[in-house]
Amino acid sequence: MDPAPDPPAADEALAALSLRGADLPADFASAGGGHEIAEEEDEDDEGYVTAASRGGSSTAASRRREEFEGLEEEEEDAYGDAGPPSPSSSGYAGERGSSVASSAGAGGGIEEAEPDPAPPLAPGAEDWARGKKHADEDDGSASWRKRKKHFFILSNSGKPIYSRYGDEHRLAGFSATLQAIVSFVENSGDHIKFVRAGKHQIVFLVKGPIYLVCISCTEETFEGLRGQLELMYGQMLLILTKSVNRCFEKNPKFDMAPLLGGTDAVFLCLIRAFSWNPATFLHAYTCLPLAQSTRQAASAVLQDIADSGVLFALLMCDHKVISLVGAQKATLHPDDILLLANFILSSESFRTSESFSPICLPRYNPMAFLYAYVHFFDENTYLTLLTPRSDAFFDLKDSRARIQDVLLKSNVLLEVQRSLHENVLRVEDVPIDPTSQSTSAPAQSSQGLNSQPLSSDEAIGGPAGLWHFIYKSVYLDQYVSSEVALPIRNPKQQKRLYKAYQKVYASMHDKATGPHKTQFRRTEDYVMLSWITQDFELYAAFSPLADKHTYFADPSDQDMQQSMPVDQGFRGQSVHIRRKHHCLVIFCLAIPSLLGRCMRFVSVTFTNVVCFIHDDHCSRQVQANNWFSICISSMGSGAISHLCGL
Amino acid sequence: MGLSSAAEIDGAQLCIFDLRRGQQEGQELDKILFFHPADCPILLQLSVIGLCEGIITFTRIFSPEDDCEVIESDKHCHVFYQAEPDIWMVLVVQKIKDNESTLRFGALQGILKESHSLFAMFHGPIRTLLDRQPSAEFARGHLHTFITDYLSDFSVGKKLQLPTYRDSLTERGTVQMLTVSREVALEVQSLTTVLGSCLRNVICQSVVLFEDLLVSTTLPMDDTLNLYTYAILRLTPSALSSNGNSWSYLRKGGYVNADTTLSSANGAASAERYNSRSRDTSPGGQNQMHHNFRPLQREKLSKGKDGFVAADFVTTEIRGAVPLNPILWFHQAEERMYLCVYQHKNLTILLVIPASSLINGEEGIAHVKRHLLENASQNIVTVEQKLSRGWGGENAYHVGGYRYILSDPNRKVSRASPPGKVITLSKDSLLALNRLRGEIDLEKSRAKRSDPTHDKDYEVCIRAKNNAWIIAKISRGKELYMAIEKGGETLLYASTAVEKFSNRYCEGAFSTD
Structure with a gap:
């Protein structure tokens, strides 16, 4: 048994770090300057072209994913050569699964694995070498240093566990340096949070014996990056459980x-x-838009299964939930859904055969394994049944067959595929409010901040220059978001949009001063609006070129006040909703008594008539408060839960 | 567990170290040029500097071009400033438990920048001092007295009280200007002309202040800022009259008094330590190289009967070796100049005379003073009268309903709500404003890095949980931050409020149209 790492060791390491510094600057000089960054930018663009050219064949969701894969300059090539390495039921997961099964006790798997620290991960070991991105790089490579976002996981003794780029073994020295920094501060009874140098930010997260570090120059917020490290840790727990700490x-x-x-x-x-x-920063999940009857059919059969000993039954389509059923009192945290879906979708082997794999839901119980039976019905749609029983494979297999029968009979799978293609929320579909046409011109025709007329590309988007929105129901932990509109469909712009959202989110939810009520933020890229109440959070992005007067108008303008009686106008639009056959439809109404061009987002199922989730709230806002240009309405608290069959 | 970075010391620490020194093992102590508090154990000092150096080196792996700026931990915030190549200043601030975002990096770094600029004005660059005397005795001695005197303004009891969220409507490193009418401007102009000709053949430069506000300057922007800052700290009537602090931080004079002596004592002790080895090597004739040259020592400054502010920088033993009027190094004007301060009521005139033009130092100064009294007295009285007549008092720049700061970083000018009005804001509003300013600081530095020539416009309006509007707007390089607590609840209200303010007080600089 090795002795515990003693503080002097950490100090020595830091001294070593200082010494290394003596010869570093010359090295930096040779490491190159700005041109390599420029190269990366080029790669970005290149990635986009490739992605765009192959997009369109798949569903909207998977197309978007592909585009982002294309955007990630580093990932693309590796995926092109050999498929992603995957934990499979026969390989990695199975190995672990069987060992866990024999140990029976919760979290015992790690100990079981211990005597054989390098299990015969038949494909795994090779995959590691093959799947590792830029495995030939290390901290001495200029290219490695220029990567925009590094993630590291290491142990508190400085042993590398994971690095996004470069081979972990070759990064042992670097890992020791990270450990020295963290330990140095820990030893003084403090905990390091981040270091900032120019555009680089180094964010630290200490989780017992595990250190997680992100080194990024992506201009994301500290809170955002810290949240990402939390998810990385969660993903690690999902694979290993927290009982791995015992090994340390x-x-x-x-x-x-x-x-x-x-x-x-x-x-x-x-x-x-x-x-x-x-979902990675909202801590909410999203549902696939479906007709209520379809979802009810799916939910009903899942409910039957849940009654027979399954802890959670999840029917999902890519990252979207179709239906989710939990055993009594058991609730699934949105982060767990995200991590579980990520685990399943990133592993090719889950798609090829039914699998039974031990997984841990870190928010549900970080100490124990559950067993996940996973089966893909088609390319996108998959069923996950979670149970605490390690011997439930055959029972779950039978259950799956029953579910599959029902889903096929009731055409759910067909509807799901149709929804994937058709039921997307487009801001372009938001009707331009007929009653306000005379009073305020939409953004398309307006002159921008820089007095440049909008190009035809820029002009496409929703009314009032609406480009995108995200609506989160706080109570339900669910969100809906629109498809990205044409002006920001370029993946690079899309990435920038999400960063902008993250910034606004962090600002609105500031620990010391938040949550704020509303925020208006104009940069050169967007106008962002956010609004938080007890019930919901709304984030919307508009064109930065949209004339400010499309949001702001004089509330004392009598003509405008009279032009749109709130409820009447609303009912008028509901006809439109049914016709569109969209599960959720966004509305843009000019509510003049608010701020001129006012947005109203309405979420409804197409089978139902419109009613107001925030009816009182909303009306009060509209009529009494008159303060913000966006208003939300939906169907009552049951609406979204109907959508997902809860 | 001897090497803890800062946990064992209460309050803030400030250290200055040179990475080119102490490269050999065992000589690490040689890196340290200054450490506050001076009585901090050497091991702890080394530990702080070790961490800082380690992090500086580490961040250079990824960011060779940009300096390390900040280390944030649960309990401390280390703020970095590379004052000169390889000479770093680091401020370590202890966080108070429950208020995480009370500090603003930019405000804290401003202290480091300001103290270094002032130091360089009086003593020249640190590197020059080190080059001139590699043993670093003088550099250390001067840094000790100077920075300790500088920090005395922030001392409350034994601790340093550094800017927090309560100072979110102040901006260090900017000049506050007095707005004058055209008629007064002409008078000021003629005064400046007379002041400029105080010495035959050579034009003297001048900076004129009324109360704590700048009226006119003939110096370049950076030099003006330094001199202005010095004047506000020590020379204006309010600075001279109170031993307390004239700076915009509202502090209790009593504490400051007590601490000035305390820190002086510290300084003396540490100077003793640093000087013990080679006390007699001082190159004669250079006032900057003298141990006891302490331009920030309050008690040495007083207004004489002739109206000139006497700078009795010379202490006991060698009176006469140091000129009464210090020679300053003006970085931007690239010239060494004598400083001569004249005060008439609320008007303070800082006259700077090129050192090269005065062959016989003090005698020449005496001549200049005579000339000033003979020729400029009338102008000075007139200008003072006119300015006093038009002066609106300390709340002159208060705008009802608004708490604001307006700044132009390019011109280094700012104007803000009077401190007496700012303290009426609630803690929540100030915290939110502080947080927003921190965020905007980051955006600004990002924008600067990506395209230094292009000013990015930016606008944020937040309705905070206490229903206050917290607003930041950057337009064409100018910045406006404000808090409006008793306002309407529509975004339109906030927008209109900014628009009105902009049109009325900023010549439309922040207006949409």
Whole structure:
């Protein structure tokens, strides 16, 4: 048994770090200047062209994912050569699964694995080498240093566990340096949070014996990056459970990397999600728009299964939930859904055969494994049944067959595919309010901030220059968001949009001063509006070129006040909703007594007539407060839960 | 557990170190040029500097061109400033438990920048001092007295009280100007002309202040800022009259008094330590190289009967070796100049005379003074009278309903709500404003890095949870921050409020149209 790492060791390491510094500057000089950054930018563009050219064949959702894959300059090539390494039921996961099964006790898997720290991960070990991005790089490579966003996981003894770029083994020295920094501060009874140098930010997260570090020059907020590290940790727990800590208690120099062998793709996929999936910062999940009857059919059959010993039954389409059923009192945290979906979707093997794999839901119980039965019905749609029983495979297999029968009979799978293609929320579909045409011109015809007329590309978007929105129901932990509108469909712009959202989110939810009520923010890229109440959060992005007067108007303008009686106007639009066959439809209404061009987002199922979720609230806002140009309405608290069959 | 970075010391620490020194193992102490508090154990000092150096080196791996700026931990905030190549200043601030975002990096770094600029004005660049005397005795001695005197303004009891969220409507490193009418401007102009000709053949420069506000300057912007800052700290009537602090921080005079002596004592002790080895190597004739040259020492400054502010910088033993009027190094004007301060009521005139033009130092100064009294007295009285007549008092720039700061970083000018009005804001509003300013600071530095020539416009209006409007707007390089607590609840209200303010007080600089 090795002794516990003593503080002097950490100090020595830091001294070593200082010494290294003596010869570093010359090295930096040769490491190159700005031109390499420029190269990366080029790669970005290149990635986009490739992605765009191959887009369109798939569904909207997967197209978007592909585009982002294309955007990620570093990932693309590796995926092109050999598919992502995957934990499979026969390989990594199965190995672990069987060992866990024999240990029976919760979280015992790690100990079981311990005597054989490098299990015969038949494909895993190779995958690691093959799947690792730029494995030939290390901290001495100029290219490695120029990467825009690094993620590291290491142990408190400085052993590398995971690095996004470069081979972990070759980064042992670098890892020791990170450990020295963290430990140095820890030893003084403090905890390091971040270091900032120019555009670089180094964010630290200490989780017991595990240190997580992100080094980024992506201009994301500290809060955002910290949240991403939390998710990385969560993803690690999902694979290993928190009982891995015990290994470090027994042996501080325990090498954890082999336990995660073959799971690079899972982390890469998660890292990619940080730049396109709002769920990563909203802590909410989104549902696939479906007709209520379809969803009810799916929910009913899942409910039957849940009654027979399944903890959670999840029917999902890509990252969107179709239906979710939990056993009594058991609730699934949105982060767990995100991490579970990421785990399943990033592993090719789940798609090819039914799998039974131990997983841990870190928000549900970080100490224990559950067992996940996963089966893909088609390319996008998959069923996940979670149980605490390690011997439930055959029972769950039968259950799946029953579910599949029902889904096929009731055409749910067909509807899901149709929804994927058709039921997308487009801001372009937002009707331009007929009653306000005379009073305020839409953004398309307005002159921008710089007095440049909008180009035809820029002009496409929703009314009033609306480009995108996200609406989160606080109570339901769910969100809906629109498809990105044409002006920001370029993946690079899209990435920038999500960063802008993250910034606004962080600002609105500031720990010391938040949550704020509303925020208006204009940059050269967007106008962002956000609004938080007890019930919901709304974030919307508009064209920066939209004339400010499209949001602001004089509330004392009598003509405008009379032109749109709130409720009447609303009912008028409801006809439109049914006709559109969209599960959720956005409305843009000019509510003149608010601020001129006023947006109203309405979420409804197309089978129902419109009613107001925030009826009182909304009307009060409209009539009494008159303060903000966006108003939300939807169907009553049951509406979104109907959508997802809860 | 001997090497803890800052946990064992209460309050703030400020250290200055030179990475080119102490490269050999065992000589690390040689890196340290200054450390506050001076009585901090050497091991702890080394630990702080070790961490800072380690992080500086580490961040250069990824960011070779940009300096490390800040280390934030749960309990401390280390703020970095590379004052000169390889000479770093680091301010370590202890956080108070429950208020995480009370500090603003930019405001804290402003202290480091300001103290270094002032130091360089009086003593020249630190590197020059080090080059001139590699043993660094003088550099250390001067840094100790100077920075300790500078920090005395922030001392409350034994601790340093640094800017917090309560100072979110102040901007260090800017000049506050007095707006004058055209008629007064002409008078000021003629005064400046007379002042300029105080010495035959050579034009003297001048900076004129009324109360704590700048009226006119003939110096370049950066030099003006330094001199203005010095004047506000020590020379204006309010600075001279109170031993307390004339700076915009509202502090209790009593504490400051007590601490001035305390820090002086510290300074003396540490100077003793640093000087013990080679006390006699001082190159004669250079006032900057003298141990006891302490331009920020309050008690040495007083207004004489002749109206000139006497700078009795010379202490006991060698009176006469140091001129009464210090020679300053003006970085932007690239010239060494004598400073001569004249005060008439609320008008303070800082006359700077090129050192090269005065062959016989003090005698020449005496001549200049005579000339000033003979020729400029009438102008000075007239200008003072006119300015006093038009002066609106300390709340002259208060705008009802608004708490604001308006600044132009390019011209280094700002104007803000009077401190007496700012303190009426609630803590929530100030915290939110502080947080927003921090965020905008980041955006600004990003924009600067990506395209230094292009000013990015930016606008944020937040309706905080206490229903206050917290607003930031950057337009064509100018910045406006404000808090409006008793306003309407529509965004339109906030927008209109900014528009009105902009049109009335900023010549439309922040107006949409």
